[in-house]
Amino acid sequence: SSATAPIRATLFPGDGIGPEIAESVKQVFRTAEVPIEWEEHYVGDQIDPRTQSFLTWESLESVRKNGVGLKGPMATPIGKGHRSLNLTLRKELNLYANVRPCYSLPGYKTRYDNVNLITIRENTEGEYSGLEHQVVRGVVESLKIITRQASLRVAEYAFHYAKTHGRERVSAIHKANIMQKTDGLFLKCCREVAEKYPEITYEEVVIDNCCMMLVKNPALFDVLVMPNLYGDIISDLCAGLIGGLGLTPSCNIGEGGIALAEAVHGSAPDIAGKNLANPTALLLSAVTMLRHLNLHDKADRIQNAILSTISEGKYRTADLGGSSTTTDFTKAICDHL
Amino acid sequence: SSATAPIRATLFPGDGIGPEIAESVKQVFRTAEVPIEWEEHYVGDQIDPRTQSFLTWESLESVRKNGVGLKGPMATPIGKGHRSLNLTLRKELNLYANVRPCYSLPGYKTRYDNVNLITIRENTEGEYSGLEHQVVRGVVESLKIITRQASLRVAEYAFHYAKTHGRERVSAIHKANIMQKTDGLFLKCCREVAEKYPEITYEEVVIDNCCMMLVKNPALFDVLVMPNLYGDIISDLCAGLIGGLGLTPSCNIGEGGIALAEAVHGSAPDIAGKNLANPTALLLSAVTMLRHLNLHDKADRIQNAILSTISEGKYRTADLGGSSTTTDFTKAICDHL
Ligand SMILES: CC(C)[C@H](C(=O)O)[C@@H](O)C(=O)O
Ligand SMILES: CC(C)[C@H](C(=O)O)[C@@H](O)C(=O)O
Numbered sequence: 001s002s003a004t005a006p007i008r009a010t011l012f013p014g015d016g017i018g019p020e021i022a023e024s025v026k027q028v029f030r031t032a033e034v035p036i037e038w039e040e041h042y043v044g045d046q047i048d049p050r051t052q053s054f055l056t057w058e059s060l061e062s063v064r065k066n067g068v069g070l071k072g073p074m075a076t077p078i079g080k081g082h083r084s085l086n087l088t089l090r091k092e093l094n095l096y097a098n099v100r101p102c103y104s105l106p107g108y109k110t111r112y113d114n115v116n117l118i119t120i121r122e123n124t125e126g127e128y129s130g131l132e133h134q135v136v137r138g139v140v141e142s143l144k145i146i147t148r149q150a151s152l153r154v155a156e157y158a159f160h161y162a163k164t165h166g167r168e169r170v171s172a173i174h175k176a177n178i179m180q181k182t183d184g185l186f187l188k189c190c191r192e193v194a195e196k197y198p199e200i201t202y203e204e205v206v207i208d209n210c211c212m213m214l215v216k217n218p219a220l221f222d223v224l225v226m227p228n229l230y231g232d233i234i235s236d237l238c239a240g241l242i243g244g245l246g247l248t249p250s251c252n253i254g255e256g257g258i259a260l261a262e263a264v265h266g267s268a269p270d271i272a273g274k275n276l277a278n279p280t281a282l283l284l285s286a287v288t289m290l291r292h293l294n295l296h297d298k299a300d301r302i303q304n305a306i307l308s309t310i311s312e313g314k315y316r317t318a319d320l321g322g323s324s325t326t327t328d329f330t331k332a333i334c335d336h337l
Numbered sequence: 338s339s340a341t342a343p344i345r346a347t348l349f350p351g352d353g354i355g356p357e358i359a360e361s362v363k364q365v366f367r368t369a370e371v372p373i374e375w376e377e378h379y380v381g382d383q384i385d386p387r388t389q390s391f392l393t394w395e396s397l398e399s400v401r402k403n404g405v406g407l408k409g410p411m412a413t414p415i416g417k418g419h420r421s422l423n424l425t426l427r428k429e430l431n432l433y434a435n436v437r438p439c440y441s442l443p444g445y446k447t448r449y450d451n452v453n454l455i456t457i458r459e460n461t462e463g464e465y466s467g468l469e470h471q472v473v474r475g476v477v478e479s480l481k482i483i484t485r486q487a488s489l490r491v492a493e494y495a496f497h498y499a500k501t502h503g504r505e506r507v508s509a510i511h512k513a514n515i516m517q518k519t520d521g522l523f524l525k526c527c528r529e530v531a532e533k534y535p536e537i538t539y540e541e542v543v544i545d546n547c548c549m550m551l552v553k554n555p556a557l558f559d560v561l562v563m564p565n566l567y568g569d570i571i572s573d574l575c576a577g578l579i580g581g582l583g584l585t586p587s588c589n590i591g592e593g594g595i596a597l598a599e600a601v602h603g604s605a606p607d608i609a610g611k612n613l614a615n616p617t618a619l620l621l622s623a624v625t626m627l628r629h630l631n632l633h634d635k636a637d638r639i640q641n642a643i644l645s646t647i648s649e650g651k652y653r654t655a656d657l658g659g660s661s662t663t664t665d666f667t668k669a670i671c672d673h674l
Contacts, residue, residue, distance in 0.1 A: 084514075110553075111448040111449070111552075112448070127481075127512070127515065127516065128515055132516060132517065132518035132519060133518065134518065135482075137485075138484055138485030138486065138522075139482065139483075139484050139485070140482070140483050140484075140518040140519050140521075140522050141480050141481065141482055141483075141518075141519065142480075142481040142483075142516045142518060142519040143478050143479075143480060143481075144464075144478065144479040144480075144481065145472075145476065145477070145478055146476075146477050146478075146479075147475055147476050147477075148474075148475030148476070149475065175464075175566065175569075177421075178464065178465055178566075179464065179469065179479045180469065181469035181470065181471065181477045181478075181479060182469060182477050182478065182479040184477075185475075185477050207569075207570055208569045208570050208572075208573035208574075209573060211548070211570055211571075211573050211574040211577065212573040212574060212576055212577035212581065212582070213577070214574075214577070215448075215552055215574055215577035215578055216447075216577045216580075216581060229512065229515075232512075232544075232545045233544055233545050233548055233570065234548075235545075236545035236546060236548050236549040237545075237548040237549060237551075237552055237574070239549055240548065240549035240550070240551070240552035240553045241552055243553075244549065244553060245549065
């Protein structure tokens with residue numbers, strides 16, 4: 001076991017299947033002797049006026065203080081007068097880039113082989129501004145906001161990521177032929193940053209064409225960077241290519257180097273508590289957290305154990321066509337470690 | 338040959354490969370003895386002040402008068418001070434619904450079998466409002482406009498289409514969890530129309546989830562209706578599932594029953610004039626025009642001839658892995674008639 005002081009990381013187990021898959025991460029981390037001490041926080045049962053949401057101020061402070069966190073699925077409580085949990089986290093922690101690696105899992109067959117993409121999504125503005133109003137009865141408007149600051153920041157993150165992860169190409173996805181000012185500004189910022197990275201190939205692809213090319217031949221792409229809504233759409237499309245959100249990790253990067261990894265699938269209340277959930281997305285998200293902490297050895301070991309377990313096919317949860325429980329699948333991963 | 342007076346239809350051969358593939362349509366229509374007389378119009382070489390674009394007022398008047406038209410690919414001329422040709426047509430002719438049938442071509446293998454979808458796109462507003470401005474340096478906004486009138490109109494078209502084409506389900510695609518007012522109004526209108534069609538199953542699907550489901554299992558969908566940008570994205574994604582824009586027809590429906598069918602692929606200047614272009618998208622678009630005119634016998638005969646030719650595989654253009662010229666492929670279709 002590690003002699004250095006453990007790293008504290010915030011854990012939001014989340015709702016539904018969240019606690020079960022979080023337990024799986026804790027067990028795998030223990031077995032791999034990852035020097036992390038979890039600080040667990042739960043979604044509150046009333047609105048915290050400081051966050052205007054069911055997320056408590058203390059839980060956000062925990063991520064700010066620790067700098068790293070892992071989040072399970074959260075079911076936004078029903079009712080009015082509060083902000084969505086996901087959006088609260090993004091806004092309050094200024095999580096400006098959402099990074100989703102998406103690669104074919106060896107041994108798990110879909111229609112696509114050898115998918116190996118990274119989508120990097122601007123996570124704070126664009127179509128998610130929340131600014132909407134009714135002009136007159138029957139006529140409503142939403143504002144899409146693009147700023148130079150946020151565009152440069154996410155573009156910088158994308159190129160830096162490409163460079164430090166041995167990637168060769170960054171594609172900026174846009175619809176600047178229609179939204180010339182907003183998407184035009186986004187592209188302008190990407191071009192400015194691209195000039196500082198002459199070793200990375202830079203290209204611009206219109207979103208409709210990008211989606212067509214992705215389903216025809218995803219190998220055409222490497223790192224994709226884009227405004228908020230396009231990232232929402234394309235990251236889910238890419239997840240679909242390799243089997244769905246149950247298999248794809250996600251990590252949010254905030255100002256000051258904060259990293260909040262998360263499973264982006266739902267809380268699956270129908271199978272909650274039944275030991276049936278697939279913890280893969282949360283496990284692989286936890287791996288991205290380890291990489292963010294430069295714990296690459298641990299990250300590699302755990303990632304290999306997960307991929308080998310799925311690849312061998314003996315232990316798979318029901319969503320992957322198997323009949324293993326969450327705990328059996330987790331044990332199989334631990335046995336690989 | 339038909340004894341009744343021929344129907345006049347406007348033809349925009351368009352640029353690049355446009356004239357070659359338009360010639361293919363004319364030949365197939367002649368062979369099938371379709372009672373249509375083409376009225377050809379070309380993109381002008383200067384801006385017509387009445388349209389603010391290179392499209393002449395006369396050409397738009399021709400579509401208005403005839404009520405039906407067919408359009409090849411148009412390369413928007415470079416320069417400032419004029420509107421895009423596609424957008425001019427949509428605005429001036431009030432082409433409120435863009436209908437794209439997307440089905441697997443028998444014998445032409447992609448990763449997907451049995452795709453059979455119809456995307457119906459609102460074509461006049463949403464993210465295509467053209468309203469954008471700079472708030473301060475480095476901060477720009479685009480307005481997305483959703484109106485009750487346009488949403489009801491396209492929803493009505495979608496349900497009517499479903500009913501009259503033996504379709505069972507309409508899915509409204511949206512992001513109302515984020516854009517509650519704009520996409521919320523769109524959904525509200527779809528729900529209102531859905532109530533008038535109890536025999537059609539109605540569902541609402543968030544766009545990111547829709548894209549994931551489409552690439553995992555497109556058979557989950559039937560007719561999809563959605564705001565402008567989502568339609569732009571999803572129709573191209575669907576085209577990718579079955580092989581690309583070279584194979585998918587498109588038809589725009591305007592107020593007063595106007596139908597302007599179009600090939601949505603590019604003008605492919607690199608192969609223009611070389612007798613290499615694939616006329617399938619324009620031919621299948623011409624078939625949708627015939628259906629709009631209730632010439633279903635002719636439409637069926639021509640569609641079958643096209644599909645049989647592709648399916649047999651002896652005559653295919655280079656984009657489909659064959660080595661036929663445009664004229665040989667066209668002749669093969671005519672031989673099937
Ligand atoms: C749940 C929803 C608000 C969220 C989004 O739209 O960003 C989700 O789709 C995601 O991608 O994290
Ligand atoms: C060329 C472009 C303006 C157009 C659009 O965005 O609508 C095209 O992508 C389409 O789908 O017809």
